[in-house]
Amino acid sequence: MLASHSKSNSAQWQWENAFAGAVAGFATVAVMHPLDVVRTRFQVNDGRVFNLPTYKNTPHAIFTIARSEGLRGLYAGFYPAVLGSTVSWGLYFFFYDRAKQRHSKSKEEKLSPGLHLASAAEAGALVCLCTNPIWLVKTRLQLQTPLHQTRPYFGLYDALRTIIREEGWSALYKGIVPGLFLQVSHGAIQFTAYEELRKVIVDIKSKDSKTNSQFDDKLLKSVDYAILGASSKIAAILLTYPFQVIRARLQQRPSSEGIPRYMDSWHVVKETVRFEGVKGFYKGITPNLLKNVPAASITFIVYENVLKLLKMTRRKE
Structure with missing residues:
Protein backbone atom coordinates (compact mmCIF):
# COMPACT_ATOMS: atom_id res chain seq x y z
CA MET A 1 0.00 0.00 0.00
CA LEU A 2 2.83 2.39 0.87
CA ALA A 3 4.56 1.78 -2.45
CA SER A 4 1.29 2.33 -4.31
CA HIS A 5 0.69 5.61 -2.44
CA SER A 6 4.24 6.74 -3.21
CA LYS A 7 3.77 6.05 -6.93
CA SER A 8 0.49 7.95 -6.90
CA ASN A 9 2.14 10.98 -5.27
CA SER A 10 4.99 10.80 -7.77
CA ALA A 11 2.59 10.77 -10.74
CA GLN A 12 0.61 13.65 -9.25
CA TRP A 13 3.81 15.64 -8.73
CA GLN A 14 4.79 15.12 -12.39
CA TRP A 15 1.44 16.39 -13.64
CA GLU A 16 1.68 19.36 -11.30
CA ASN A 17 5.00 20.21 -12.95
CA ALA A 18 3.43 19.90 -16.40
CA PHE A 19 0.47 22.12 -15.45
CA ALA A 20 2.68 24.77 -13.83
CA GLY A 21 4.93 24.79 -16.90
CA ALA A 22 1.97 25.14 -19.27
CA VAL A 23 0.52 28.11 -17.33
CA ALA A 24 3.96 29.74 -17.27
CA GLY A 25 4.39 29.26 -21.02
CA PHE A 26 1.02 30.83 -21.83
CA ALA A 27 1.67 33.87 -19.64
CA THR A 28 5.05 34.41 -21.29
CA VAL A 29 3.79 34.34 -24.89
CA ALA A 30 0.80 36.56 -24.24
CA VAL A 31 3.05 39.39 -23.02
CA MET A 32 6.06 39.11 -25.35
CA HIS A 33 4.77 38.00 -28.75
CA PRO A 34 5.39 41.20 -30.81
CA LEU A 35 9.12 40.95 -30.07
CA ASP A 36 9.04 37.35 -31.29
CA VAL A 37 7.65 38.50 -34.65
CA VAL A 38 10.41 41.12 -34.96
CA ARG A 39 13.10 38.61 -34.03
CA THR A 40 11.93 36.08 -36.65
CA ARG A 41 11.90 38.68 -39.41
CA PHE A 42 15.40 39.84 -38.53
CA GLN A 43 16.65 36.25 -38.42
CA VAL A 44 15.65 35.37 -41.98
CA ASN A 45 16.53 38.70 -43.60
CA ASP A 46 19.83 37.84 -45.23
CA GLY A 47 19.81 40.93 -47.46
CA ARG A 48 18.75 38.88 -50.48
CA VAL A 49 15.08 38.33 -49.59
CA PHE A 50 12.76 40.75 -51.39
CA ASN A 51 9.42 39.82 -49.83
CA LEU A 52 10.39 41.11 -46.38
CA PRO A 53 10.55 44.78 -45.31
CA THR A 54 13.88 46.15 -44.11
CA TYR A 55 14.04 47.37 -40.52
CA LYS A 56 16.74 49.59 -38.99
CA ASN A 57 16.37 48.32 -35.43
CA THR A 58 13.85 46.81 -33.01
CA PRO A 59 11.78 49.98 -32.27
CA HIS A 60 11.68 50.81 -36.00
CA ALA A 61 10.52 47.26 -36.78
CA ILE A 62 7.70 47.38 -34.22
CA PHE A 63 6.59 50.83 -35.46
CA THR A 64 6.73 49.78 -39.13
CA ILE A 65 4.80 46.55 -38.59
CA ALA A 66 2.18 48.34 -36.48
CA ARG A 67 1.76 51.07 -39.10
CA SER A 68 1.64 48.84 -42.21
CA GLU A 69 0.06 45.66 -40.82
CA GLY A 70 -1.65 46.75 -37.61
CA LEU A 71 -2.09 44.69 -34.46
CA ARG A 72 -2.60 41.59 -36.61
CA GLY A 73 0.97 41.94 -37.91
CA LEU A 74 2.44 42.30 -34.42
CA TYR A 75 0.55 39.19 -33.32
CA ALA A 76 1.11 37.13 -36.47
CA GLY A 77 1.48 33.47 -35.54
CA PHE A 78 0.09 34.12 -32.07
CA TYR A 79 -2.09 30.99 -31.86
CA PRO A 80 0.66 28.51 -32.79
CA ALA A 81 3.01 30.45 -30.50
CA VAL A 82 0.60 30.09 -27.57
CA LEU A 83 -0.03 26.44 -28.39
CA GLY A 84 3.66 25.70 -28.94
CA SER A 85 4.87 27.52 -25.85
CA THR A 86 2.18 26.11 -23.58
CA VAL A 87 2.74 22.56 -24.83
CA SER A 88 6.54 22.98 -24.86
CA TRP A 89 6.83 24.31 -21.32
CA GLY A 90 4.32 21.80 -20.01
CA LEU A 91 6.12 18.87 -21.64
CA TYR A 92 9.55 20.28 -20.79
CA PHE A 93 8.92 20.54 -17.07
CA PHE A 94 7.19 17.15 -17.13
CA PHE A 95 10.04 15.36 -18.95
CA TYR A 96 12.68 17.29 -17.00
CA ASP A 97 11.21 16.36 -13.63
CA ARG A 98 10.82 12.71 -14.64
CA ALA A 99 14.43 12.58 -15.81
CA LYS A 100 15.64 14.16 -12.55
CA GLN A 101 13.64 11.63 -10.53
CA ARG A 102 15.10 8.79 -12.55
CA HIS A 103 18.67 10.04 -12.02
CA SER A 104 18.13 10.75 -8.31
CA LYS A 105 18.58 7.91 -5.83
CA SER A 106 16.48 9.65 -3.19
CA LYS A 107 14.30 12.77 -2.88
CA GLU A 108 16.83 14.39 -0.56
CA GLU A 109 19.80 13.86 -2.88
CA LYS A 110 20.94 16.89 -4.88
CA LEU A 111 21.83 16.09 -8.47
CA SER A 112 25.25 16.96 -9.86
CA PRO A 113 25.54 19.57 -12.66
CA GLY A 114 26.18 16.72 -15.11
CA LEU A 115 22.91 14.99 -14.22
CA HIS A 116 21.02 18.29 -14.40
CA LEU A 117 22.53 18.74 -17.86
CA ALA A 118 21.54 15.22 -18.94
CA SER A 119 17.99 15.67 -17.63
CA ALA A 120 17.54 18.99 -19.42
CA ALA A 121 19.03 17.64 -22.67
CA GLU A 122 16.70 14.65 -22.63
CA ALA A 123 13.67 16.85 -22.01
CA GLY A 124 14.70 19.25 -24.79
CA ALA A 125 15.05 16.49 -27.39
CA LEU A 126 11.63 14.99 -26.57
CA VAL A 127 9.92 18.39 -26.66
CA CYS A 128 11.51 19.27 -30.01
CA LEU A 129 10.22 16.09 -31.64
CA CYS A 130 6.71 16.81 -30.34
CA THR A 131 6.50 20.50 -31.26
CA ASN A 132 8.55 21.17 -34.43
CA PRO A 133 5.44 21.33 -36.71
CA ILE A 134 3.92 24.02 -34.47
CA TRP A 135 7.08 26.16 -34.58
CA LEU A 136 7.30 25.74 -38.35
CA VAL A 137 3.78 27.13 -38.76
CA LYS A 138 4.50 29.96 -36.31
CA THR A 139 7.59 31.01 -38.27
CA ARG A 140 5.75 31.01 -41.59
CA LEU A 141 2.80 32.99 -40.27
CA GLN A 142 5.17 35.56 -38.76
CA LEU A 143 6.96 35.99 -42.09
CA GLN A 144 3.79 36.74 -44.06
CA THR A 145 3.75 40.40 -45.06
CA PRO A 146 1.77 42.55 -47.55
CA LEU A 147 4.74 42.08 -49.94
CA HIS A 148 4.08 38.34 -50.33
CA GLN A 149 3.08 37.15 -53.79
CA THR A 150 1.93 33.66 -52.85
CA ARG A 151 -1.45 32.80 -51.30
CA PRO A 152 -1.18 33.46 -47.56
CA TYR A 153 -1.95 30.96 -44.85
CA PHE A 154 -5.23 31.73 -43.10
CA GLY A 155 -4.33 30.54 -39.63
CA LEU A 156 -2.88 27.47 -37.96
CA TYR A 157 -5.12 24.79 -39.45
CA ASP A 158 -4.98 26.20 -42.97
CA ALA A 159 -1.17 26.45 -42.77
CA LEU A 160 -0.82 22.82 -41.67
CA ARG A 161 -3.18 21.62 -44.39
CA THR A 162 -1.50 23.70 -47.10
CA ILE A 163 2.03 22.67 -46.09
CA ILE A 164 1.09 18.96 -46.11
CA ARG A 165 -0.67 19.31 -49.49
CA GLU A 166 2.05 21.34 -51.21
CA GLU A 167 5.21 19.96 -49.58
CA GLY A 168 4.28 16.68 -47.92
CA TRP A 169 4.37 15.52 -44.30
CA SER A 170 8.16 15.70 -44.12
CA ALA A 171 7.98 19.50 -44.51
CA LEU A 172 6.54 19.74 -40.99
CA TYR A 173 9.96 18.70 -39.70
CA LYS A 174 12.04 21.24 -41.60
CA GLY A 175 14.62 22.70 -39.25
CA ILE A 176 14.47 19.67 -36.96
CA VAL A 177 18.27 19.21 -36.89
CA PRO A 178 19.16 22.73 -35.67
CA GLY A 179 15.95 22.55 -33.62
CA LEU A 180 17.24 19.49 -31.77
CA PHE A 181 20.63 21.09 -31.19
CA LEU A 182 18.87 24.25 -30.01
CA GLN A 183 16.42 22.52 -27.66
CA VAL A 184 19.00 20.18 -26.18
CA SER A 185 21.78 22.73 -25.72
CA HIS A 186 19.61 25.73 -24.84
CA GLY A 187 17.48 23.91 -22.30
CA ALA A 188 20.47 22.09 -20.86
CA ILE A 189 22.46 25.30 -20.39
CA GLN A 190 19.48 27.26 -19.05
CA PHE A 191 18.29 24.67 -16.55
CA THR A 192 21.78 23.74 -15.38
CA ALA A 193 22.59 27.43 -14.81
CA TYR A 194 19.21 27.87 -13.08
CA GLU A 195 19.72 24.92 -10.74
CA GLU A 196 23.32 25.81 -9.88
CA LEU A 197 22.54 29.49 -9.25
CA ARG A 198 19.51 28.42 -7.22
CA LYS A 199 21.74 26.29 -4.98
CA VAL A 200 24.03 29.28 -4.39
CA ILE A 201 21.14 31.59 -3.44
CA VAL A 202 19.50 28.94 -1.24
CA ASP A 203 22.80 28.23 0.57
CA ILE A 204 23.35 31.94 1.21
CA LYS A 205 19.78 32.48 2.44
CA SER A 206 19.75 29.33 4.57
CA LYS A 207 22.96 30.43 6.32
CA ASP A 208 21.61 33.92 6.91
CA SER A 209 18.25 32.69 8.23
CA LYS A 210 19.61 29.47 9.78
CA THR A 211 16.90 27.53 7.95
CA ASN A 212 17.25 24.03 6.53
CA SER A 213 18.10 24.41 2.83
CA GLN A 214 15.85 21.41 2.05
CA PHE A 215 12.90 23.78 2.32
CA ASP A 216 14.13 26.14 -0.39
CA ASP A 217 10.58 26.86 -1.59
CA LYS A 218 10.13 28.81 1.66
CA LEU A 219 13.44 30.65 1.31
CA LEU A 220 13.04 31.88 -2.27
CA LYS A 221 10.72 34.70 -3.30
CA SER A 222 9.42 35.86 -6.67
CA VAL A 223 12.29 38.31 -7.09
CA ASP A 224 14.76 35.43 -6.65
CA TYR A 225 12.98 33.41 -9.32
CA ALA A 226 13.03 36.45 -11.63
CA ILE A 227 16.80 36.88 -11.20
CA LEU A 228 17.44 33.16 -11.62
CA GLY A 229 15.26 32.94 -14.73
CA ALA A 230 16.82 36.00 -16.39
CA SER A 231 20.44 35.06 -15.60
CA SER A 232 20.11 31.49 -16.83
CA LYS A 233 18.31 32.67 -19.99
CA ILE A 234 21.05 35.15 -20.94
CA ALA A 235 23.69 32.42 -20.69
CA ALA A 236 21.62 30.06 -22.83
CA ILE A 237 20.79 32.65 -25.52
CA LEU A 238 24.36 33.86 -26.01
CA LEU A 239 25.66 30.32 -26.47
CA THR A 240 22.90 28.84 -28.65
CA TYR A 241 21.46 31.71 -30.72
CA PRO A 242 22.99 30.66 -34.09
CA PHE A 243 20.84 27.51 -34.02
CA GLN A 244 17.74 29.71 -33.91
CA VAL A 245 18.83 31.62 -37.02
CA ILE A 246 19.60 28.41 -38.92
CA ARG A 247 16.24 26.89 -37.98
CA ALA A 248 14.25 30.01 -38.93
CA ARG A 249 15.94 30.21 -42.34
CA LEU A 250 15.23 26.55 -43.06
CA GLN A 251 11.57 26.94 -42.09
CA GLN A 252 10.82 29.70 -44.61
CA ARG A 253 8.15 29.00 -47.19
CA PRO A 254 9.52 27.80 -50.56
CA SER A 255 9.19 30.02 -53.62
CA SER A 256 6.05 29.85 -55.78
CA GLU A 257 7.95 27.29 -57.89
CA GLY A 258 8.40 25.12 -54.81
CA ILE A 259 12.15 25.76 -54.51
CA PRO A 260 13.40 26.16 -50.90
CA ARG A 261 15.77 29.03 -50.21
CA TYR A 262 18.12 26.75 -48.26
CA MET A 263 18.55 23.03 -48.79
CA ASP A 264 19.84 21.99 -45.35
CA SER A 265 21.60 23.28 -42.22
CA TRP A 266 25.07 23.15 -43.79
CA HIS A 267 23.81 25.19 -46.77
CA VAL A 268 22.53 27.85 -44.34
CA VAL A 269 25.88 27.95 -42.54
CA LYS A 270 27.90 28.29 -45.77
CA GLU A 271 25.67 30.96 -47.30
CA THR A 272 25.47 32.96 -44.07
CA VAL A 273 29.25 32.96 -43.58
CA ARG A 274 29.79 33.83 -47.23
CA THR A 299 7.94 31.99 -16.74
CA PHE A 300 9.85 30.93 -13.65
CA ILE A 301 7.92 33.26 -11.32
CA VAL A 302 4.64 31.80 -12.58
CA TYR A 303 5.96 28.22 -12.64
CA GLU A 304 7.43 28.26 -9.12
CA ASN A 305 4.43 30.02 -7.60
CA VAL A 306 1.87 27.76 -9.32
CA LEU A 307 3.93 24.81 -8.07
CA LYS A 308 3.89 26.21 -4.51
CA LEU A 309 0.12 26.68 -4.72
CA LEU A 310 -0.38 23.10 -5.94
CA LYS A 311 1.89 21.79 -3.16
CA MET A 312 -0.08 23.70 -0.53
CA THR A 313 -3.35 22.37 -1.94
CA ARG A 314 -2.00 18.82 -1.88
CA ARG A 315 -0.83 19.15 1.74
CA LYS A 316 -4.29 20.27 2.83
CA GLU A 317 -5.93 17.18 1.33
Missing part, protein backbone atom coordinates in the same frame (compact mmCIF):
# COMPACT_ATOMS: atom_id res chain seq x y z
CA PHE A 275 27.42 36.79 -47.47
CA GLU A 276 27.06 38.03 -43.88
CA GLY A 277 29.92 36.70 -41.81
CA VAL A 278 29.63 35.56 -38.21
CA LYS A 279 27.33 38.48 -37.34
CA GLY A 280 24.70 36.91 -39.61
CA PHE A 281 24.21 34.18 -37.00
CA TYR A 282 23.24 36.82 -34.43
CA LYS A 283 20.65 38.75 -36.43
CA GLY A 284 17.65 39.54 -34.27
CA ILE A 285 19.45 38.88 -31.00
CA THR A 286 18.40 42.26 -29.54
CA PRO A 287 14.62 41.64 -29.77
CA ASN A 288 15.35 38.05 -28.74
CA LEU A 289 17.01 39.22 -25.51
CA LEU A 290 14.31 41.85 -24.93
CA LYS A 291 11.66 39.17 -25.34
CA ASN A 292 13.21 36.16 -23.66
CA VAL A 293 15.09 37.55 -20.67
CA PRO A 294 12.03 39.15 -19.03
CA ALA A 295 9.94 36.27 -20.42
CA ALA A 296 12.15 33.78 -18.59
CA SER A 297 11.64 35.74 -15.39
CA ILE A 298 7.87 35.69 -15.89
